[in-house]
Amino acid sequence: MSARGLWQAAGAEWVKLWSVRSTWWCLAGALALTVLTSVTLAVDAATGALRDGTPGVRISAAEPVVSATSFVQFALVALAMLAITSEYASGGIRTTLAATPARGVVLAAKALVVGPVMLATGVLTGALTVAAVYAVLSLDVFGGFVVLPAGQVALDLLRTGVFYALVAVMTLGVGAATRSAAGTLTVVFLLLMGLPLMILMTGSQVLADLSLRMPTFAGLAFMGSARNITGGPMPYSPGEGLVWLLVWAAVAVAVGHAVLRRRDA
Numbered sequence: 001m002s003a004r005g006l007w008q009a010a011g012a013e014w015v016k017l018w019s020v021r022s023t024w025w026c027l028a029g030a031l032a033l034t035v036l037t038s039v040t041l042a043v044d045a046a047t048g049a050l051r052d053g054t055p056g057v058r059i060s061a062a063e064p065v066v067s068a069t070s071f072v073q074f075a076l077v078a079l080a081m082l083a084i085t086s087e088y089a090s091g092g093i094r095t096t097l098a099a100t101p102a103r104g105v106v107l108a109a110k111a112l113v114v115g116p117v118m119l120a121t122g123v124l125t126g127a128l129t130v131a132a133v134y135a136v137l138s139l140d141v142f143g144g145f146v147v148l149p150a151g152q153v154a155l156d157l158l159r160t161g162v163f164y165a166l167v168a169v170m171t172l173g174v175g176a177a178t179r180s181a182a183g184t185l186t187v188v189f190l191l192l193m194g195l196p197l198m199i200l201m202t203g204s205q206v207l208a209d210l211s212l213r214m215p216t217f218a219g220l221a222f223m224g225s226a227r228n229i230t231g232g233p234m235p236y237s238p239g240e241g242l243v244w245l246l247v248w249a250a251v252a253v254a255v256g257h258a259v260l261r262r263r264d265a
Helices: 003-018 021-051 063-090 092-099 103-137 150-178 181-200 205-211 215-222 238-262
Strands: none
Touching: 003 063, 003 092, 003 103, 021 063, 021 103, 063 092, 063 103, 063 150, 063 181, 063 215, 092 103, 103 150, 103 238, 150 181, 150 215, 150 238, 181 205, 181 215, 215 238
16 A cells, blocks of 8 residues: 555544543543653652651652653553454454555554553643642752753653653554454553563573563663663663563564454454
8 A cells, every 4th residue: 555545544543542431531641641640759759768867868850750651651552552442342443444455554653652642641641740749849858959950851751752652662563463452451560560570570680681671671671771771780781671662662563563454354
């Protein structure tokens, strides 16, 4: 199909995405979860520093936002999942494939819509949350625990948006393969959180290195997090973290496309 056909398909996906209330609920949930989790993490860090007698410590207002992605990503996973699994549940996928028979174009059109929406969501919700974190930690009770380096904050927010976009594209691929909401949530949860933590508990260094290259940990490395969710240091650079995220997204989309081509709607 031509580029024009792809953009027409993307236009249809854009209309479908914004025409359902679940999109707005997921975005509202992502914003609320980002603010609440980030402010909680920031206050905990500030009170801990004061309790330990290190009031001179300062953190960037964006640091809690980066840490919160481990939890917030699931609100956006739900949105990306519904962009494809809801059509299988309602039977609407038949109409979609009748209008756009090239199934790879259908998947590409969904990715072209969902990916940028997630990127924008990460940046905008992150910016609002940075303002909230800065306002809270600027209170006298916290002793000016926070700083707001504009350049670093902008980079952190952009990386957060890219992380959400790639996780969403990966979710689309999984959704195309499983064709069900329950199956997609199960597989994506295992990839993002379940399997990495279970592998780490084995105590094997080889398996631990593997788990730290799964999507959530790769995302934390890409976003410049000094520590992973187990409390240890990230073992590789932000550039390598981005590469691993791209690999996971590409593999998921390839598998989803293969299933979409071989099975009837």
